[in-house]
Amino acid sequence: MPSHLFADRPAPQPPERDAVEALINRTRLLRGDVDAVRRDTTVVDDDDPQLRWQRALCELAVHQLDDLGEHLGQLRDGISDPADAGHASEAAPRTAPEPSTNSLVGKVGSGEWNLLTDEVSWSDELYQIFGREPGTGALSLDQLPSLLLAEDQPLLTSMVTDCLVDGRPMDGEFRILLPDGSIRTLHMMGEPVLDSDGCTASMWAVLRDVSRLRRSQHVVGRTRNALRSREERARAEHRVAVEFQEAVLPPWRGSLPAPGRGANRLDVAAHYQPSGSSDLIGGDWYDALPLPDGGTLLTVGDMTGHGVPATSAMAMLLGALRGMAVAGIAPGAVMGHLNQLIECSAQPALGSAVCCHFDPATNTLAWAQAGHPAPLLFRDGMGRPLPAPDGVLLGAASGVSYEQDQVNLLPGDVLLLHTDGLTRRNDRSACLDTLIGLAPRFAQARTAQDCVRIVVEELGSTERLDDACVLVARVGV
Template identity: 60%
Template sequence: MPSHLSADRPAAQPPPRGPVDALISQARRLKGDVDAVRRGTPADTADPTERWRRALYDLALHQLDDLDQHLAQLREHPPAVPGPSGTPAAASVPRHGSLLSRVGSAEWNLLTDEVSWSAELYRILGRDTALPPLTLDELPSLVVEEDRPSLTAMVTGCLVDGRPIDGEFRVLRPDDGVRTVHMMGEPALGADGSTASMWAVLRDVSELRRRRRAVRETRDSLHRHRKATARTGHRLADGPREAVPPPWRGSLRLPPDGPPALDIAAAHLPSSAHAPAGGAWYDALELPDGTTLLGVGDLTGHGSGDASGTAMLLGAMRGMAMTGTEPGPLLACLSRLLDAGAQPALGSALCLRYRSATRTLVWAQAGHPAPLLFRGGRGRALEAPRGVPLGAAPDPSYGQADETLEAGDLLLLHTDWLVPGHAGATAAERLLTLAPRLAEAGSAQDCVRTVIRECGEEERAEHACVLVARVAS
């Protein structure tokens, strides 16, 4: 159902057939590529790394399958619109099991007390279609008790403060138990600016959440396996791991001669579980063409190979960067290098190339959290180009993204485990709250100290790194 935020906004029109067909072809080619790599991963193995990789492939295929079905139905069948009486419209009912059978829409009119639900929403919430749709006051009766306060808060924020809805809750269906529903919606404003109605789109994301849990559980199993292996072989591993220090310590001003373009500082935060170091790394290097290489990453190796693998990775990255290799192709070479090793490893990485003359940044990522950009006391995560983890595919390709920076901008790069108990978007949200304090810091080193004061005292299961680069004014 389209947004009603503006009464003057024209209804969204479906895209022409050509572009949708092109998107469908691209999605299916990508799905075929992922499935081909997945088939090369053992389905039943005692190796926790392989189980983790298999779970990630299954999750990716599930999401690509949803995308394929969504685009196909966008081309062939527009979704049904709720009838004016609030009963489901009879036309264009999606087939059972399709993506649109898991996506429903609703509108609650506050002026007339009318409620409109699509047929799909009845199925998602497990409600008999012979019954009338529920009002906003009645809706929580379908929700599990623990999730009712959050649903009430979302709806209240939408109706009273005009905030969009974007959240999840669980419903208890009489036929197949608890299902997870994702809800997005907005208030529709009347001529006087008050909320006249609220519309929402709801999606059954139970299967997606189940697959994500499988990925998380296999990842945790992998980490437990790594720690057990490290404890068993720590006498052998301690020596070579300690022999691989960070590429530089303290702070850097690049270039060292003349006015500095970047003020850079970094830190390595040890594991509170006393796990051997060697996997997490950071780097900064002035290149012959006057640009600056920045990078962070994490390597999942085998036993005492973490340190030697990290040293090899850093050496290869620096060597290719010195020859002028761009970040995307550079990560593709590193991935093939890991995949071809006698003991294949997985890793994640960020690779950035900064040109001070134009203040332009070119970067790529391999399954790694995106850089955070802070400007004027606010922060945001940069939009990440495509990229799979290093060593996860035999012949990968990596996209690149461009960003134009301004004087005083601050880039924050970090590895997983920097924010204990948080990963991905939740870790980024925690770090973005530091924007006002980072804006007041006098140097990159002061910014790193701020991050360490915020995150460094908490217990973390693995080693982590943070790198800060501030654009000189």
């Protein structure tokens, strides 16, 4: 039986893999073109600040295209480990206002620190990045660390030392605290400028505001972790639900000879068919239980929902049903007690069920149902549903009674019990027509297991919205 909760519109679909692959190829081509321009700028005179600026912009563009290619690759391949998010803060501190642009990279500024004259030159953009008025003057290399968060100051000191002493290029990120108390993340790239004697004369650098980019990466990381946690929970729930179901449903597979000898002997077989559209286990059950009075309990049912809640509710009802059947309580009264049990349970639920008691002494089947498809009786190559006694869904109403009916079975008769979900849209009418159409094949079958196999061959490949159970009982000839 499908859950009472459903979606009336299809879920949003992810981008087509081929479209993302095309974007990746275009990004690679563009990256190659930009890289060619960058290589051309490396042969120019380093004494020209404008040319150094052009080369730095090319470097930044290459970095951004590399990031874009990696993110598109993640989109194509699914959830994966993201690129290092630098110093993105887990506390998500308050950040400075962003430039009016749709780009994840904010303003880009440049600066140069002359070691011979102690002169410092900043671009207008760099003043804006640091939240300073141009009239206040640029910061020296000794003053610059005072704006950084305490934990990032050693990184800047190491970068500047390596650049000035060892002549290494700078490439790193740090966070600064602005006068208004907000925080920005800056990416700094630079290198030493040598004089004619090969000594370091000055240091230039390009800084870009990557606060928005890092914040976006932080959000992506949190979302990725949430998705992974949800997937892990779903896998764990699926595993528990499967183990729960396997522990509760009968351990037998194939035919189960029920008590009785000769013509009244029952041959029983059943099959559980999982949903084709969900990884979660439903609350469907089947059971065939020999009873102390010599009879046999035959039952199928379904609880709404999926996962552990559905399987736990199924286990509760099936356990109670077995106990009452063993105690000799008639099927109609069993349905009423199950309805009361759901009313008293902590978790509200809905369920449907069929409960049958076969008496081999009289060859009669007493049965009751709660909002469930009636058993199908196949005889002499013909099939029909048994007239259903009154019975509402379990948990749908309180204080209701369930009628009980009785039918005589003959040697060779086949009784088929099933839950909803066998067809694509859980259409009872279509399912009934399909099953009744199998009557000639049932007449040729020699065992209950053969009948179950016929049902699975006919409906097993159907894309179902819900789980389904089929139980077949064949009266011995």
